[in-house]
Amino acid sequence: MIVERARAKLNLALHVRARRPDGYHELETLFAFVEHGDEIRVARADAPSFTIDGRFCKALRAEDDNLITRAAAAFAADIGGGPWAIGLGKWLPVASGIGGGSADAAATLRALAELEGVAPDDPRLFAIAERLGSDVPACLLGRTALGRGRGEVLELVAGAPGMPALLVNPGVAVSTAEVFRRWDGVDRGPLGAGPLLDVARAGRNDLAAPAIAIAPVIGEVLAALEGSGAALVRMSGSGATCFALYDDDAAAEAADRRVRKAGPGWWRALTRLTG
Structure with a gap:
């Protein structure tokens, strides 16, 4: 048996530049994991x-078709092999802006x-990854990168491995399509250049x-994370998961305790950036 981690994806910054004729959006984003x-x-x-199985398995149990089974079918058709028994341990919230489905498909590949x-x-x-979804190539790469196009045009950048991170989701699923539909269409400019965290802090999530x-509760999560001594606070992807990055473990652990009081029912994960 092969066991592969499907690491959560963070958008340290996400600039929406334009709507495209094909229905997608032109993006510039900093991917981290x-x-x-x-x-x-x-x-x-x-x-x-x-x-x-796993904490969030019930949200997917009724689905006969998902990105994992599509990834396996595409692998068999394009490369060969199989049949396979595939198991998923679902520990990330569904439809939460941290690439759960995309990361699962990439880990399957x-x-x-x-x-x-x-x-x-x-x-x-x-x-195969590009056909499956805009975030799947970045999740397949699994390293800190600048994404352009739909997010599938990738350029490796120096990351911040080991940096403490706190992920928080208020328990609401937000439709990616609806969030993009409500984008105001204003191009607020490209990502800057320089060290990863400097670029991220100068950036935004459009x-x-x-x-x-x-989902106004996302604002409550961001407010709970702001003022916690974080080096960066932001919503990831189209939401609803937000995250904060910290310079040391003590600050991250203190923030985790603070957020637990602010939202006792919110999902939280105290973790670290990978390379």
């Missing part, structure tokens, strides 16, 4: 199967590649305002 995530398990089998003796940088994997309009 944390240690916390879902878990993908794959093994050869006599017949294909998909099982799911990595795990199947290892099982079938395919190089992890095989271009066929990235071609989807925060429409997401907060849909």
Whole structure:
């Protein structure tokens, strides 16, 4: 059995530049990843199967079609192999802006590649990832990167591995399509240049305002994280998960206690950035 971590994705900054004729949006974003995530398990089998467990498994149990099964089907069609038994340990909230489904699909591709003796940088994997969704290529790469286009045009940048991070989700699922639909269409400019955190702090998330309009509790989460001594506070993706980065463990742990009091029912994950 191959076990692969599907690490949560953070958008340290997310600039929406334009609506595209194909229905997507032109983006500039800083992708980063944390240690916390879902878990993908794959093994050869006599017949294909998909099982799911974990804290957030109930949100997906009724789905016969998902990004994991699509990733496996695409791998079999384009590269070969199978059938496989695939298991998902679902520990990330669903529809939460941290790439849960995309990370799961990417981890499935990595795990199947290892099982079938395919190089992890095989271009066929990235071609499949791009077809599956805008965030899947970044999650397949799994490293700090600048994303352009829909987010699939990637350029590696120096990360901040080991930096403490606190992820907070208020328990609401926000529709990515609806958040993008409510974007005001104003191009507020590109990402800057320089060290990762400097660029992130000077940046923004252009989807925060429409997401907060849909789910005002996101603003409450951001308010709880602001003033906690964080180096950066931001909503990730289209929401509703927000995050804060800290210079040391003590500050992150203090912030975790503060947020627990502000929102006792909110999901929280105290973790670290990866490279």
